[in-house]
Amino acid sequence: MASFVYTNKLVKHVPGIDGLKTGWTSQSGYNLTATMKKDNMRLISVIMGEASPTQRNYDTVKLLKYGFSQYEAVEYQSINYKVDEYKNILLTPQKIKIVTKKGEKPTGLEEQFNFTIDKNGVKAGEQIGELKILKDGKVIYTVPLTVEQDVKKASYFDVLGRTFKSMFFD
Template sequence: MRLISVIMGEASPTQRIYDTVNLLKYGFCQYEAVEYRSKNYKVDEYKNILLTPQKIKIVTNDPIYFVTKKGEKPTGLEEQFNFTIDKNGVKAGEQIGELEILKDGKVIYTVPLTVEQDVKKASYFEVLRRTFKSMFFD
């Protein structure tokens, strides 16, 4: 957590420094950064028979933190996400969409979404094998 102190209207530099230190102490004593979602948090799992691997984990690219009063947790938050996976594949770490955190219907935080591992287009024979397997064994 980072805090910035702005003190205006003080005549002496000593008083400015004193007020800055007190303001920063207050901020660090009263507030804390709370991790809401960690990096690589699984948002969704996408299944597509035409891709390898068939089950693709959609994860957050960055952690999500909120500053709250000490001891409190962020409340009243909703999550919305949208993503698109190219039929020819996606590399791990490549942005495919966004996760939006909403409070009272307004977007307050946005984080990029990515895939956990490289995704490539499945071969014709792989798709055929999967189709037969799902018809007879599932």
């Protein structure tokens, strides 16, 4: 059985660091991409061009500590956030969190969504589209959209009824 030597020593010695990749080349020096999760937020650091593994590790920890001290993941919308109603309720199946500077609220955000209801029906919880959160016109978060209840295939009489209703009552 082959043994595996893990060269990212931070995984064992720094709580929350759970990966990712070390490296060295003669052109770039010592490099480290690390991931760390703390307080329901995950940060990824990339350190390149260090002279030694010790310096690479030091700068990685310093960068991650800075990130966690200055930023936080703020809940923008809760799970099952109701995006729209169109014969059914469109929901997000997960919380939407936005990373902001500590103590600040997310501002200047726009929401765009798209969805398609299959003519053959849709099951509750099935993904039918997505909601995009934008800041300054750039997508910063994308979450799937689902429906709250099953949407069954419309019968001939359902379509006929909707047609008459829209002709006389809308």
